[in-house]
Amino acid sequence: MAIQPMADAVAGRTASSAEYNKVTANVRDLDGRLSPVETRTTDAATGNVALGSRVSTMEPKVNTLVANQGTRGSLGTVYAEIQAQRDTTASPTSGNAALASRISDVxxxxxxxxxxxxxxxxxxxxxxxxxxxxxxxxxxxxxxxxxxxxxxxxxxxxxxxxxxxxxxxxxxxxxxxxxxxxxxxxxxxxxxxxxxxxxxxxxxxxxxxxxxxxxxxxxxxxxxxxxxxxxxxxxxxxxxxxxxxxx
Known part of the structure; x- marks a missing residue:
């Protein structure tokens, strides 16, 4: 149910029962909306505690990945380095073709x-x-x-x-x-x-x-x-x- 619009209160004037009923209806509506959220966030398998556990598990793995790959810095991305290796392999002076020419006469x-x-x-x-x-x-x-x-x-x-x-x-x-x-x-x-x-x-x-x-x-x-x-x-x-x- 959607939130019901209510008229603003006026100083010195008694609120009508209709407006009061709208207040209570809106409070119940909000409670109904928040209850499932509370249930999900406190759930042992899918809630905040479970999420925190997963983050704690992943954090050292991410740190290890960063340590192994480096922070890149001026080296460029991993993909750029892979491309550089491919370029070296294909180089006519230092790649596979150059190696083949060096050993072809063996x-x-x-x-x-x-x-x-x-x-x-x-x-x-x-x-x-x-x-x-x-x-x-x-x-x-x-x-x-x-x-x-x-x-x-x-x-x-x-x-x-x-x-x-x-x-x-x-x-x-x-x-x-x-x-x-x-x-x-x-x-x-x-x-x-x-x-x-x-x-x-x-x-x-x-x-x-x-x-x-x-x-x-x-x-x-x-x-x-x-x-x-x-x-x-x-x-x-x-x-x-x-x-x-x-x-």
Missing amino acids: GRQAVYVQPGGGTSQSIPNNGVAHILEFPTARVTDTSIVTPTGTNNTGFVVKKAGTYSIEMAYRLTNNSAGVETGLLINDVLKTGMSGGVIMGVSMYNAKLAVNDVIKARLYHSSAGSRQADSGAGDWSHIAITYLGPGGS
Whole structure:
């Protein structure tokens, strides 16, 4: 029921019973309206006490969320930061595409052999370590190295990064004091001694563009020796690109 309009009281004049009845009717009407509100606000499940309990439960969670996400400040909104991460991922210089370009060459390899036979390199027993020749290409990849020198005595690095270098060399017959070695820019880096017919060397290195890889062999046999590569390409050098990093 709607509130009933009432006439204003006039000083010195007795209020009419009709106006009085309107007052009591309006009071009852207000009481009827407020009773359900009171019931709801005092209800243990849905009232003020329950609401206060829920707020108390949520408050530490909100505080934790603010602590974890920060107050943003000059950093911008979370969505702006997410967009910045997406932009970085898609960046051609620092994103996935850039990463793919850095690792796309990993595992590339070049393999050259000394096939042996009557025309193979002769290595004298003159007390000198001789630079080895690998005239036959088995696997070429000029994106990482290119051969240089007569019969491929050196291999020029074309892509800077970390490389694995492995060589083996077999001689025609038993030899004395066989020593092999790997050189970078004519500086001996590693080698092996003590073989009687075959020598091997392995080396990992971070190389720059135009660095030159070479292999050498020394022996102290009674006479000159030649390569005897056999059916398995025993006399070979394998250069593998491992990636842009390393030391």
